[in-house]
Amino acid sequence: MNLSVNLGKLKLKNPVMTASGTFGYGAEYSEFVNLNNLGAVVVKGLSLNPMAGNPPPRIYETPCGMLNSIGLQNIGVEAFIKEKLPYLKQFDTKIIVNFFGDSIKEYVKTAERLSSVNGIHALEMNISCPNKQAGWSIFGTDPKVTFKVVSAVRKITDLTLIVKLSPNVTDIALMAKVAEDAGADAVSVINTLTGMAINAKTRQPRLANIIGGLSGPAIKPIALRMVWECHKAVRIPIIGMGGIISAEDAIEFLIAGSSAVAIGTANFVNPKAAQDIIDGMKLFMIEEHISNVKELIGRLKC
Amino acid sequence: MNLSVNLGKLKLKNPVMTASGTFGYGAEYSEFVNLNNLGAVVVKGLSLNPMAGNPPPRIYETPCGMLNSIGLQNIGVEAFIKEKLPYLKQFDTKIIVNFFGDSIKEYVKTAERLSSVNGIHALEMNISCPNKQAGWSIFGTDPKVTFKVVSAVRKITDLTLIVKLSPNVTDIALMAKVAEDAGADAVSVINTLTGMAINAKTRQPRLANIIGGLSGPAIKPIALRMVWECHKAVRIPIIGMGGIISAEDAIEFLIAGSSAVAIGTANFVNPKAAQDIIDGMKLFMIEEHISNVKELIGRLKC
């Protein structure tokens, strides 16, 4: 049975990765999941300098989903390279580093630094966090700005470059196309949808940050549609994510057109989720007599 | 206790209406809900001529939500006026007619005809159905087209004019502003989010139409955020909807800035939902010592 897939020049042993921000820096889940078994580990979003993130409360559960307003708290690129990367490098998996900046300059600087060390296989550019200040969102919602920032990063790195798209747009296929035109090797579809929750009694928002990003099974139908739209629009591979909780979900994303999938909120629901999904995928392939997982990618019948 | 609210010059006895397409033409639910108790009944979207809608399967359940691709099947304006309106007029509630067209001309013609009969209190213009052909979506996603079509309808009707906005846009507050500028008396926020589901085994879409509109509790956090964003952007009243299932949900929408709420998918979950929500709202007001429901509208503390 062949489970391997390609993201541009990067080859994954199977299509299952972890979604940034839901798997820490990898070590946090190593008691539950053998990292050697994963297609790739995607770490929490990094910035040039450490960031404190938003005040608590930072999450709130909603029907079949959750809102988060972590606000990109992270230890910064240098600490990651020194303290976290050596641990991850022990494993036979691909290491994908998610990062962001507050300006094109910062995006470039961060990508440069990350490209200068050994052991990182790909960069995932987050241009789509709903927890940042208003104004920041243009990186992921204004096609012109998106083109600029992706092109700038593309110029300075030879690593596989993945652009993580925002679902909070009118036309995500257009954004995928822009990322492709700017030189991205792959797109991640989708980041969280902006949402909100209110305590009716106190009349206060449930999150200190007022708004947050919605993830989990609730958003799966939207994510799946967006993957399909992007699949029709671009030739670069798509990493599908958004509400995947079972192997069947993951396979639906492959069929809709993603070459790999990322497991996010499901890790919280079941700390073994990523492993269970790989196992379930294998079982599905046996039952359905599929020998190569690539036979599923983009094979929607309609 | 005062539950009445205003939508422009239209006064509702309470803020609870039904959402278009989920309550038929009213009669279907009259065994479960006394229509006299509702703030307003909003009927299934009408077009100038009867429409057959999309082939089945037309719905599919998703985590805490559902996809529908009814495709605006309806009996047409004339049959509505002749066969359904007389029944509805018996009740002491406001009758709001949801409608749409395939061109600006058709929007205008339909609105004209509906404005020419007695007993209709308001028109809700649907510019945001995700089940129509590509191309149609510009009515609800391209601000220039939105402005044109709303202005055109505004010119020919004196009825309270509500514009129903699409959530499938980058900036819904902008769309609300455009509707306001074009003369709308109120906006409905939100219609369904475009989604998709796939049968992993057959590799076919779960809906014959491939894509459909996502509704139900799953989308509530997104709807609530959009209401809040619109509330900050416009002065006309907002009708909030999207995943409301309980009185507490409804109150959260009032706090986020809506003057009324519409109950959609919840009617399917509990055919008495609209009534239960009105009762629950009263109970909440008693417990929280609120004498006028208007004290809640837009009173988010942040």
Next chain:
Amino acid sequence: MLSADNSLDPLLKRPFSLFRWLDKDIQILYRVVGKLTNILKDKKPDDILEIIGPLGNGFPVIKGKARPILIGGGIGSAPLFSLAETIKHKKPIFFIGAKTKKEILYTYALKSIGINPIISTDDGTLGQKGVITNVLREFLTHHSSPITDYCIYACGPRPMLKELTLLSEKFNLKGYIALEENMACGVGACLSCVVNTKNGFKRVCKEGPVFPIEEIVW
């Protein structure tokens, strides 16, 4: 339409046929396939379910002396038992098919009301081997009375009903079939559950679930 608790997952009520309507009870016969039915199977006596119904129509009892042929496929046999009880004096012929022996339902109860069903299973573990429509075709081909003296009543999976439609055309047979479609409201409001008929889309929950077999466009 039935729901089991207040959880929002599963969200919608699910449609079930009435298996039997007793003095103070109603009975449904169900197959465990997914979210709701898995919750149902763990329910205990006296647990409370929420039901709206009865909704839609039922199988019509035809006047005259036409002999009823009942055809049930898998769990589709559920709504046919009540009918069989009601019309047992007409000596119905009952065909039951399923994938395997375990899925052939309530034959014991049928025998107790004097009906000896004709059975087939896909795997041959009970009755004849093969699909029930084949057994029926065989029967019709060698039937003794004029074909117009029969009236069919059927419920089962889509392929079975499609095949039956072909058979009914071929043998010029009248009758009724009960259809399934995904449902949301159950009361005719949402237009989810339409099927295509010679007179346009009709709602399974309201105009159905039983339709004259010749009316359906597959």
Next chain:
Amino acid sequence: MLSADNSLDPLLKRPFSLFRWLDKDIQILYRVVGKLTNILKDKKPDDILEIIGPLGNGFPVIKGKARPILIGGGIGSAPLFSLAETIKHKKPIFFIGAKTKKEILYTYALKSIGINPIISTDDGTLGQKGVITNVLREFLTHHSSPITDYCIYACGPRPMLKELTLLSEKFNLKGYIALEENMACGVGACLSCVVNTKNGFKRVCKEGPVFPIEEIVW
């Protein structure tokens, strides 16, 4: 972190303290407040729950002869019982407060290990009337031994812990408090559960839930 079934609503696991750790069992003591706890209360013996844990730290047992003062508010008393058992030889003074008599927990079990708790309820239905921090202030104001001979351990609602922080500053008291915050992962990965401390945000699930009282910034 605990979940009760495979339903996606509620979705996330919920954090609970270990009430007691017995030979082959663990016990949790919980208050029915929402979705998960309502499901829990209907569970029967031998039903299966999914738990990951133990996670984070616990109350440290201080060396030396400082006399422990335990303060539990409402369901916040849950994690203090094990501690009380462990350090009963130090003759802890146990303050328990709650809204009303019914919410004063396990006093009987405490008495059985020789601890006679000091109780207050907001409505005066058991023990003194008023909040437990008032009772503690009273006690501290008239304490007999030097204040540094005490070490406090507390868990309870936010206002109680805030008030305790003020008291501990005023009386120069050392000790530990267990905090609550909304959690998603429970293993330190998601950064949901942070609280503000003098050394920046710390995760309740990993560096906590127990923190030195002087470290927290309210």
